[in-house]
Amino acid sequence: MVGLQWSKEGLQLSLRIQPAGLVIAVVYAVACWGARKFSLDQFYLPAGVRVAALLVCPPRLWPYLLLGEYAYFAQMRIPMIGRYGLAWVVLGSVLLMPAVAMIVHLHRRMMAGTSVIWLLSVAASAAIVVTAINLTGSHLLWPVPPAIPVTSSAARMILGDFIAILTLALPALLWTRRRSEPEWSRRFVVPTLAAIALTLLLGISSIVTPPETDGAKASVLLLMALPAIALTCMHGWRGAAIGVPLLNLIIHITTPSTGLPESFDAQTFATQQSMAVVSIALLALGSSISHYRQQYRTREQAEKAALALARTSQISSEIILRERALHLQSSGEGMDVSLSQVVTWLQAHGHHDTAAALLHTSARHSRQFREQASMLYPTALEQLGLYLALQTGGLRESWERSDRMAQPRLAGDPCRLSVDVQLAAYRTLSDAVSLLLGQETGQLRVHVRCGRVRQQRGIVIVVALLDSDRQLSQATAALARERLAARALAYGGAVRCRHNRVSILLTETALPASRWSDALLRTGAA
Known part of the structure; x- marks a missing residue:
């Protein structure tokens, strides 16, 4: 890590390298290199790797991601210096990660909420900014500008980056929030597995569909949105984080390719546009479902806490009443003993009428006293029910x-x-x-x-x-x-x-x- 500190000699630069950070840089570079092997302009996976890594790693480790990005671009673009020039190789490589990191950083306050609709903003902003940097660099710094029109290139690259970001950033976000709602994976286990299996089955059928039946293949790809909708309704944004990447990966696998990054398939591009709209709708729907589900759970917990507090308060009041009732019973028993002694003394001295009247009156008042004490707190309930x-x-x-x-x-x-x-x-x-x-x-x-x-x-x-x-x-x-x-x-x-x-x-x-x-x-x- 890089740090600045003041000393008597002036401003000093301190550099601390963490072994774990170097490992992250290597893993990131290898992931970008491997993702590019399976990418197209209309589905560029390194863009998704970049955003996913920024979401998974804390900001203190972002410099190592930047180091990994530069290593990835060095092995890929240094051999291109003779064809495209040194200026493009340097400037076109140095700005992408800082720009995307700034976009993610500006959304960090929104990340703390229960909604994940901010990911759409991150994906769209990153796709537009990265495409603008790449197209500006290629048209200004290449010796011979690209022959493809700017609008066509921008459409392919923006859509490809946007879909790739959703494909890889959603699972990354699901991993980072795996402990925020542990019980979500235990809900609707059988329907969830059925929806995933149906998506895979439809994907396999689209892969084995003959190339000449393009209409049937497109229909099968669109049908795969139904299990994704079901997953979203069951699990909120977490269901969309499972269904949307499956959809995009299967579409990518079924896309005809020449093996070069510039290869393009117009029909698949049209399907990808539809799936991009479906992905946005599913993520927005899932985010709303999760948000309101969390609100309901919070209200339910608050209601339970309030009821438990009310119940505890009532029990505390009963404990106080019980102590008072026991004290009254003890006092009543003491008065009965005293009256019994007085009656005995009167009878011993020949005052039988007075003793009988006093005994009758004391018995009546003692019964009323005990009735009132039992209404204050029914002690008999504890023993007799x-x-x-x-x-x-x-x-x-x-x-x-x-x-x-x-x-x-x-x-x-x-x-x-x-x-x-x-x-x-x-x-x-x-x-x-x-x-x-x-x-x-x-x-x-x-x-x-x-x-x-x-x-x-x-x-x-x-x-x-x-x-x-x-x-x-x-x-x-x-x-x-x-x-x-x-x-x-x-x-x-x-x-x-x-x-x-x-x-x-x-x-x-x-x-x-x-x-x-x-x-x-x-x-x-x-």
């Missing part, structure tokens, strides 16, 4: 005093659910019943069912008007969704108000409501 807590706690006594509650229907085994879910169901049921008792008239019925759907355990709570001909008011339905949705969503469920009932689903995992949520709600409402 949700259903027994509902049947023996203060919530049951409160319902009976209202004279508006029918006998609840309880189905399933709640003990298979975690205590957190059972406690959330207890709170949700209490809130739902209180809401309907305050907002509606008439008798209510409660139906609770625990079960499993698609390996997912959950509980469905239905609080409904006993009169099936009545319907919940819009104000009651809106209030139920507002008050009950927070806990339901925190436990991966949903709230639904239909006709005369409010249905609430709670599940073991805090996941967004989906199809099986509807299935559980229908099961509980049946």
